[in-house]
Amino acid sequence: xxxxxxxxxxxxxxxxxxxxxxxxxxxxxxxxxxLAAGVYSYLFLAQRAFNKIIRIVREEMDAIGAxxxxxxxxxxxELWQESGRWEVMGDxxxxxxxxGDRLLCLGMTHEEVMTAIARGELRSYKQLPQIWYQIQTKFxxxxxxxxxxxxxxxxxxxxxxxxxxxxxxxxxxxxxHYRAYCRIFQRxxxxxxxxxxxxxxxxxxxxxxxxxRAEAGEDWVVLCPQCxxxxxxxxxxxxxxxxxAEDPPGDFDPEPFATPGVRTIAEVAEFTGLPETSxxxxxxxxxxxxxxxxxxxxxxxxxxxxxxxxxxxxxIRPAHPDEMRExxxxxxxSLGPVGVRNMTILADLAxxxxxxxxxxxxxxxxxxxxxxxxxxxxxxxxxxxxxAPGDRCTHxxxxxxxxxxxxxxxxxxxxxxxxxxxxxRVTGPKGEEIxxxxxxxxxxxxxxxCSAVELYADQxxxxxxxxxxxxxxxxxxxxxxxxxxxxxxxxLYESAKAAGLDALLDDRDxxxxxxxxxxxxxxIPYRITVGKKLASGKVEIFERRSRQSTEVEPARAVExxxxxxxxxxxxxxxxx
RNA sequence: CGGGGCGUGGCUCAGCCUGGUUAGAGCGCCUGGUUCGGGACCAGGAGGUCGGUGGUUCAAAUCCACUCGCCCCGACCA
Numbered sequence: 001x002x003x004x005x006x007x008x009x010x011x012x013x014x015x016x017x018x019x020x021x022x023x024x025x026x027x028x029x030x031x032x033x034x035l036a037a038g039v040y041s042y043l044f045l046a047q048r049a050f051n052k053i054i055r056i057v058r059e060e061m062d063a064i065g066a067x068x069x070x071x072x073x074x075x076x077x078e079l080w081q082e083s084g085r086w087e088v089m090g091d092x093x094x095x096x097x098x099x100g101d102r103l104l105c106l107g108m109t110h111e112e113v114m115t116a117i118a119r120g121e122l123r124s125y126k127q128l129p130q131i132w133y134q135i136q137t138k139f140x141x142x143x144x145x146x147x148x149x150x151x152x153x154x155x156x157x158x159x160x161x162x163x164x165x166x167x168x169x170x171x172x173x174x175x176x177h178y179r180a181y182c183r184i185f186q187r188x189x190x191x192x193x194x195x196x197x198x199x200x201x202x203x204x205x206x207x208x209x210x211x212x213r214a215e216a217g218e219d220w221v222v223l224c225p226q227c228x229x230x231x232x233x234x235x236x237x238x239x240x241x242x243x244x245a246e247d248p249p250g251d252f253d254p255e256p257f258a259t260p261g262v263r264t265i266a267e268v269a270e271f272t273g274l275p276e277t278s279x280x281x282x283x284x285x286x287x288x289x290x291x292x293x294x295x296x297x298x299x300x301x302x303x304x305x306x307x308x309x310x311x312x313x314x315x316i317r318p319a320h321p322d323e324m325r326e327x328x329x330x331x332x333x334s335l336g337p338v339g340v341r342n343m344t345i346l347a348d349l350a351x352x353x354x355x356x357x358x359x360x361x362x363x364x365x366x367x368x369x370x371x372x373x374x375x376x377x378x379x380x381x382x383x384x385x386x387x388a389p390g391d392r393c394t395h396x397x398x399x400x401x402x403x404x405x406x407x408x409x410x411x412x413x414x415x416x417x418x419x420x421x422x423x424x425r426v427t428g429p430k431g432e433e434i435x436x437x438x439x440x441x442x443x444x445x446x447x448x449x450c451s452a453v454e455l456y457a458d459q460x461x462x463x464x465x466x467x468x469x470x471x472x473x474x475x476x477x478x479x480x481x482x483x484x485x486x487x488x489x490x491x492l493y494e495s496a497k498a499a500g501l502d503a504l505l506d507d508r509d510x511x512x513x514x515x516x517x518x519x520x521x522x523x524i525p526y527r528i529t530v531g532k533k534l535a536s537g538k539v540e541i542f543e544r545r546s547r548q549s550t551e552v553e554p555a556r557a558v559e560x561x562x563x564x565x566x567x568x569x570x571x572x573x574x575x576x
Numbered sequence: 577c578g579g580g581g582c583g584u585g586g587c588u589c590a591g592c593c594u595g596g597u598u599a600g601a602g603c604g605c606c607u608g609g610u611u612c613g614g615g616a617c618c619a620g621g622a623g624g625u626c627g628g629u630g631g632u633u634c635a636a637a638u639c640c641a642c643u644c645g646c647c648c649c650g651a652c653c654a
Contacts, residue, residue: 009586011586011587011588012587012588012604012615013588014588016582017582017646017647017648019647019648036645036646091652092653092654111654138654143652143653144650144651151653218653410654442654460614478613479611480612511612511615513613513616514614516615529613533613
């Protein structure tokens with residue numbers, strides 16, 4: 001294609017409302033334009049990149065025997081009421097009414113629709129297993145869209161669903177997806193890690209997220225550099241750093257002491273001269289109406305995910321100040337477990353075996369010293385805390401690494417949640433009724449592009465892997481008014497196309513600086529520069545990633561470039 | 577939903593505090609010319625109901641109220 005004919009609206013300055021790199025660059029490079037909060041138009045370059053990503057996704061999904069479909073984005077409310085998620089999804093779901101006042105919603109995911117098809121059509125165990133997928137637009141009314149394409153309200157998702165006769169079958173489907181996802185992200189040129197994850201409102205037992213480390217990411221992952229343990233922060237486990245001070249020995253009774261105006265853990269530490277690790281942090285939470293007292297070591301943070309799981313998956317929220325006062329007789333800052341009878345007490349395992357600690361006295365302005373778990377109060381023990389910097393790996397003892405990441409894919413073992421609630425049954429070999437077991441698997445198409453931008457961008461703009469860049473090479477004549485250069489550039493462009501390369505000819509009547517800057521900005525992996533060295537029989541092959549140029553004879557340029565690009569693709573090829 | 581910030585030609589911004597002729601700049605765009613290896617130069621030109629509504633005032637981009645939109649932090653998040 002000829003650049004002079006294309007719509008690639010690049011900008012010289014960063015857009016004012018962008019903060020993260022991928023947002024700035026995708027707008028500046030003319031890939032996207034914003035329509036509303038969390039809603040973007042994908043212009044020519046973005047669509048080209050997405051098509052390349054989608055093609056890779058399709059090839060790998062087809063390779064595991066998944067069948068592509070396309071389901072509606074508009075769903076009747078009844079379907080979601082059946083699974084119980086009409087309520088669960090809350091404000092995240094776009095809801096609307098048709099002219100007959102019937103309730104509808106825009107699909108945020110498709111378990112319900114897929115299960116409805118399955119229950120309508122699958123009759124016999126002989127039809128299983130099945131893997132169905134689609135690449136389609138999803139709608140989620142995010143409370144806070146942000147970071148350009150990283151968190152949006154309308155996005156393209158590859159979602160697939162597996163139906164199996166038994167858990168062993170589900171394991172197979174899950175493994176197939178796991179491998180296919182690894183291959184997809186490798187072929188897209190991403191550095192990623194698969195982490196253990198929490199299944200959230202999807203329900204189900206096992207789940208992995210595919211994460212790309214990036215500061216712009218919204219998730220936190222915990223990684224062990226030694227044994228490879230990897231988990232989402234909300235699920236990660238660790239060996240806590242030891243307390244900073246040893247517990248005083250001896251068998252004492254709790255003893256109140258006045259702590260006027262001392263409320264936070266840090267203030268208590270300052271006041272007592274003892275570190276935060278010597279304190280018991282008491283948090284009042286409400287689990288679907290009933291109060292729960294949660295105890296943690298002073299320096300630890302509660303993982304609400306773990307707490308919710310410990311409470312059997314109940315929805316939890318922090319208690320309001322007046323509730324705490326009513327239930328415990330004191331304000332936050334002076335709360336503790338001693339003498340508490342009117343609520344469940346859950347304690348984090350890091351407190352087990354500790355002695356003579358400090359906690360609130362349930363009386364404003366007072367704390368207790370010499371509080372020993374299991375002697376002065378009883379609680380049920382759970383892992384409730386978030387992994388903290390400095391923690392060690394439970395498997396190998398190495399120091400854990402923590403960092404932000406972008407979630408590009410997520411796979412779930414759903415179990416029977418949807419087949420049960422929506423009545424999906426097939427007949428077994430002995431005429432018995434079998435409830436199929438399901439899995440669901442998602443990839444965020446836009447996030448693959450965002451992640452690549454975040455990972456590889458430099459000062460000059462985006463640097464995209466050949467497999468997902470909108471073009472593989474741009475042929476740039478330096479001076480349009482030089483007929484030799486122009487015709488050489490045209491013929492290089494034609495032979496690049498003939499050699500099967502995805503090429504672009506920058507035939508714009510612009511000065512060379514403008515062409516170079518634009519080509520760098522939009523991230524095309526290679527550039528053939530046709531300039532004054534043409535007179536001495538040379539053109540340049542410029543590699544965007546390394547910024548290295550090599551001079552070659554025009555006649556050999558395309559073949560050499562073709563080989564380098566082939567090499568790039570080989571390096572992106574998964575080895576397994 | 578709580579906190580903060582911002583809405584002025586296509587883009588990035590100034591002007592607003594302290595109201596006062598035809599609302600500015602740089603970039604981009606159009607025409608002509610000179611140029612051509614890292615965002616050229618000269619000359620001329622087009623383009624803005626100052627987010628919206630209401631109010632105060634002789635007079636509002638500027639002050640007040642309401643409202644809409646967007647961004648950031650937090651809560652939330654398959």
